[in-house]
Amino acid sequence: MKIKIILLLIANIIIMDAAAIPPLPPVGKRWVRNEQFSDEFNGTSLDLTKWYDYHPNWKGREPGIFLPSQVAVADGYMTIRGGKLEKDTIIGSRTFNIACGAVVSRTTDAWFGYYECKFKAAKTTMSTTFWLSSRSHYDGPADCKDSYGLELDIQECIGREGDFKGKWFAKGMHANSHFWYRDCEKKNNDLRAKEVKFETEEFCSDAFNTYGGWWKDESTASFYFNNGEAKEMEFYSDIKEKPFDHKMGLNMVSETYPFPWIELPNDEELADPEKNICYYDWVRSYVLVDVDDSNMDANVDTSVKLYNEQVNLSEDLRELVASKKLEIPLTYMANQDREIYLELRNKDNKVVAKTNFTAYAGYANLLHQLKLKRKPKAGNYTLVANMKPIGEAGKGDISINRTLELKIQ
Known part of the structure; x- marks a missing residue:
């Protein structure tokens, strides 16, 4: 059994300053x-x-x-x-x-x-x-x-x-x-x-x-x-x-x-x-x-605002084997260390899985694993990604949402 995942934009897009960003880094790097x-x-x-x-x-x-x-x-x-x-x-x-x-x-x-x-x-x-x-x-x-x-x-x-x-x-x-x-x-x-x-x-x-x-x-x-x-x-x-x-x-x-x-x-x-x-x-x-190397952070001048800070979920069509572990492709840009929160919600807007991790300063491209208690059933889900200041959840959110449609084949 496979799951086809389509990520569609449903919220505001943050416009990037193209003059201030390097090319997309390889997966797992920033x-x-x-x-x-x-x-x-x-x-x-x-x-x-x-x-x-x-x-x-x-x-x-x-x-x-x-x-x-x-x-x-x-x-x-x-x-x-x-x-x-x-x-x-x-x-x-x-x-x-x-x-x-x-x-x-x-x-x-x-x-x-x-x-x-x-x-x-x-x-x-x-x-x-x-x-x-x-x-x-x-x-x-x-x-x-x-x-x-x-x-x-x-x-x-x-x-x-x-x-x-x-x-x-x-x-x-x-x-x-x-x-x-x-x-x-x-x-x-x-x-x-x-x-x-x-x-x-x-x-x-x-x-x-x-x-x-x-x-x-x-x-x-x-x-x-x-x-x-x-x-x-x-x-x-x-x-x-x-x-x-x-x-x-x-x-x-x-x-x-x-x-x-x-x-x-x-x-x-x-x-x-x-x-x-x-x-x-x-x-x-x-x-x-x-992506998870924190040793470089001491050398980063956080007073220089290189990026319009954001987190983005890939809109590529993906097919995944039904599993209690979903690999979520995402990129982020952060001028200083942040926290990223991921939530998977069902059609009733109930949270069925969530996770969070430290997003170290920089421009990153990664796959993050979202764990579920059981394999997801067929239906429509919403995947929400939020970037927040560390230790200040709910304050100064830098947020962008995507709709995640799961279709069991």
């Missing part, structure tokens, strides 16, 4: 914000416990040089301002005359997880970027002192078009991965996977957009433009079977690109504050943990 690589930029200065206001390993791409003076935090944004230097800066054989900026994580502990950033590009040919990279090379797979470094570009763009080959960088999203390989002959090779693109008609400098990348494992990543449908990438693996096998640092950088692929910004736009500034609204990073 996303938890990784504070080490997250920032809302709501202060008056850059948090120097998390970020450098320069790049510790890179002066910049000539003729653009990274300067701390170009980075600021105010009015809810982190900004990087481009500008023309009053006089050239000469470092070795390189000459720099354009001021650029970089905000770079102090640590290189970024590992598998979801990384997203909301920003608006400057209206120049300087870049506005969001990417992960290693800051050293690792021993290669051959026995010849070969080595490799890693780079995962979630978004690189410019703010306007022009008469140059790379003008398409001004629109849409462009995600790339680089396997920087120094081979046995000590030749440096930039080995890439196929680029992931999201095409738009709007310039990246027209409005804020959200760019996300889910670094899934050593071999794959998924990318998201404004939290739409994912596009997949398989990393270049001809040299190393599982190439992205080391942690990286996080970077938000505005730089000059190689000419003539993209022309250098002109003096007029570099002097115009309406054009020469890129705006970063926030950067957010998440790690996947087990």
Whole structure:
């Protein structure tokens, strides 16, 4: 005997802020914000416990040089301002005359997880970027002192078009991965996977957009433009079977690109504050943990309200063997630890089964077992899910109801 379960919405739906949620986690997992690589930029200065206001390993791409003076935090944004230097800066054989900026994580502990950033590009040919990279090379797979470094570009763009080959960088999203390989002959090779693109008609400098990348494992990543449908990438693996096998640092950088692929910004736009500034609204990073893992909670900043808190029951059609134990698929979003209550009611609105459990902060996807005293009879039932503050049942409910129709076949 089987039971067909149909979950139908009968109450109010809570609208989610699509710009603030990572992708649906796998069953049994939940996303938890990784504070080490997250920032809302709501202060008056850059948090120097998390970020450098320069790049510790890179002066910049000539003729653009990274300067701390170009980075600021105010009015809810982190900004990087481009500008023309009053006089050239000469470092070795390189000459720099354009001021650029970089905000770079102090640590290189970024590992598998979801990384997203909301920003608006400057209206120049300087870049506005969001990417992960290693800051050293690792021993290669051959026995010849070969080595490799890693780079995962979630978004690189410019703010306007022009008469140059790379003008398409001004629109849409462009995600790339680089396997920087120094081979046995000590030749440096930039080995890439196929680029992931999201095409738009709007310039990246027209409005804020959200760019996300889910670094899934050593071999794959998924990318998201404004939290739409994912596009997949398989990393270049001809040299190393599982190439992205080391942690990286996080970077938000505005730089000059190689000419003539993209022309250098002109003096007029570099002097115009309406054009020469890129705006970063926030950067957010998440790690996947087990649904019932409470150890991550101590690291979560509960003052940041990431979610419109809610609990949702799956509306998928399901067939279950008649049993005293029903597996209930659900998802929830909680800014802090909550309690979820489940009740199964018969057609007379009598409670025939109920349970409750702690919903640890984050975005979770799970199957929860609802135990009955006896196998359910044929008929119509209502399954009710309520999210409540812990220890305050009945106060400040965050509730959503579903109708559960059971049909014995």
